[in-house]
Amino acid sequence: MAQALPLFDAYELDKIRRERLELQRKLARGGVEARTRIHREEQLRTLTARQIEIELRLGIAGKR
DSSP states (O other): OOOOOOHHHHHHHHHHHHHHHHHHHHHHHOOSOHHHHHHHHHHHHHHHHHHHHHHHHHTOTTOO
16 A cells, blocks of 8 residues: 655655656667766756655655
């Protein structure tokens, strides 16, 4: 059963997960300049860190 999350955190976490998934797909597809790829990788690292931070705060990190 899904754990009840504070509304803001649940919304933010879903948004981050969607953005990460989209960036991962774009990176896997490739075919872009190095500058664009580096920027996307940087965004992915930032989003991953934010996701981990929220999951740790909510106590759900590593429970997937």
